[in-house]
Amino acid sequence: KKSEIRKIDELIGEKFGGSVPVYILVKGDIKDPRVLKEMKRFEEFLKDKGEIKNLYSVVHLIEDMNDVLGEGRMIPDTKEKVSNLWFFLEGQDMVSHFVDTDAKEALIQGTIKGLYTKTSSKMIKEIEDYIKGIKLEGTEFILVGTPLVYRSLDISILKSQIYSLLISIIFVFITLSILMRSISGGIIGIIPIVFGIVIILGSMGFLHIPLDVATALVGSVSIGIGIDYSIHFVSRLKKEYEKNDGDVKVLSRTLDTTGKAIIVNVLTVTAGFLVLLFGNLIPIKRFGLLIALMMLSAGFGSLTILPSVILIFKKVILKVKTKKEDL
Numbered sequence: 001k002k003s004e005i006r007k008i009d010e011l012i013g014e015k016f017g018g019s020v021p022v023y024i025l026v027k028g029d030i031k032d033p034r035v036l037k038e039m040k041r042f043e044e045f046l047k048d049k050g051e052i053k054n055l056y057s058v059v060h061l062i063e064d065m066n067d068v069l070g071e072g073r074m075i076p077d078t079k080e081k082v083s084n085l086w087f088f089l090e091g092q093d094m095v096s097h098f099v100d101t102d103a104k105e106a107l108i109q110g111t112i113k114g115l116y117t118k119t120s121s122k123m124i125k126e127i128e129d130y131i132k133g134i135k136l137e138g139t140e141f142i143l144v145g146t147p148l149v150y151r152s153l154d155i156s157i158l159k160s161q162i163y164s165l166l167i168s169i170i171f172v173f174i175t176l177s178i179l180m181r182s183i184s185g186g187i188i189g190i191i192p193i194v195f196g197i198v199i200i201l202g203s204m205g206f207l208h209i210p211l212d213v214a215t216a217l218v219g220s221v222s223i224g225i226g227i228d229y230s231i232h233f234v235s236r237l238k239k240e241y242e243k244n245d246g247d248v249k250v251l252s253r254t255l256d257t258t259g260k261a262i263i264v265n266v267l268t269v270t271a272g273f274l275v276l277l278f279g280n281l282i283p284i285k286r287f288g289l290l291i292a293l294m295m296l297s298a299g300f301g302s303l304t305i306l307p308s309v310i311l312i313f314k315k316v317i318l319k320v321k322t323k324k325e326d327l
Contacts, residue, residue: 020146022052024108024127028139031082031103036062036075038136043108045130051123052110058098059108061089112147120147121154157216164220165197172227180234188309189230192301193223199297200290209290214283218290225269225291226298229262233302237310251307259303266299 024042028035040059046052059075065085067073076082086103089095099106112123124147131141169190177186197219209215236258240250273295276288 020112022110022112022147023143023145025142025144026106026108026139027104027142028136029104030058030099030106031086032079033075033077033082034136035139036082038134038139038141039106039108040075042130042134042141046108046110046127049123049126051112053112055108055110056098057108058095058106061095061098062086065089121151124148124151154211157211157213161211161216161219164216165223168220168223169193172223175227176230176234179231180238184313185234188313189234189306190227191309192230192298192306193226195301195305196222196226196294196297200294203293204290209286212283214287215290218287218294222291222294222298226294229266229299229302230306232258232262233306234310251311255303255307262299262302266295270295 024046026035026039030036036059039057043055043057043059046055062075062082062085063073065088066076066081069085071081076085097107098109112120124143127143131143134141172193173186173190175186176189177183180186180189200218200222203209204211204215233254237250237254240253270292273288273292277285279285279288
């Protein structure tokens with residue numbers, strides 16, 4: 001917030017109505033008064049919304065020229081009068097910015113202060129709903145510009161987040177099922193990972209951390225790192241159980257050996273990612289914080305939740321007959 005770039009952008013938004021361009025592409029006979037009047041109504045709708053500033057189009061040029069000729073600041077009612085005004089405007093640089101040479105396409109241009117996801121999504125939906133209500137034959141209004149690009153990017157990021165999490169969890173589940181030789185064991189083994197994902201997604205909502213290109217990577221990356229704890233713990237537990245022929249103390253020995261190693265690993269990896277908090281780029285700082293939080297959650301789940309679940313379902317996981325004594 002203290003950077004010069006951020007301050008300048010806020011100043012532009014406050015003093016000049018923003019720097020992010022928004023365009024409405026109009027296809028049809030631009031010289032038709034009905035089309036021009038529909039464009040004017042569209043501009044009035046956008047102006048009433050309040051988010052879009054600095055609205056301008058060929059409509060303003062037509063009205064200005066009509067006013068200069070003494071007919072008042074308005075759009076003429078006939079196409080002949082519009083064509084007469086067009087004769088004076090045609091060939092000017094300003095006109096070429098808003099209308100093509102054939103007068104079949106035109107732009108309504110405006111600016112907004114910023115690309116805030118909630119505000120932009122609401123604005124885009126309202127504009128698209130308004131466009132659907134336009135019933136002018138042979139004319140088409142299309143919303144284009146940066147906000148639409150960013151909305152598509154947001155949707156793409158959200159889909160990527162969902163797909164990457166699902167694919168990662170499926171592959172981890174398959175790996176654990178093969179390792180434990182049990183589908184039920186595979187399901188139980190991913191519990192710490194699911195616990196960690198719930199924690200980081202909940203933290204993102206609580207801390208108002210947006211889903212962007214950097215934070216979208218957190219889920220799949222942290223699954224790949226955090227699953228080590230479950231695999232190490234379960235592998236050690238099975239070896240201890242086989243080596244000691246069902247000794248009732250294997251869970252305690254697993255926690256004393258592999259458990260300590262997991263704690264050291266969790267603290268080391270967490271500290272490594274927390275270093276990113278000292279950087280200047282906010283997305284990288286968020287990425288480091290969320291990965292560190294995921295490591296702590298996955299480690300905690302592996303050393304508390306996972307042993308508890310194993311204790312309850314040890315017959316399924318270890319594929320042996322349980323004794324009366326607790327592990």
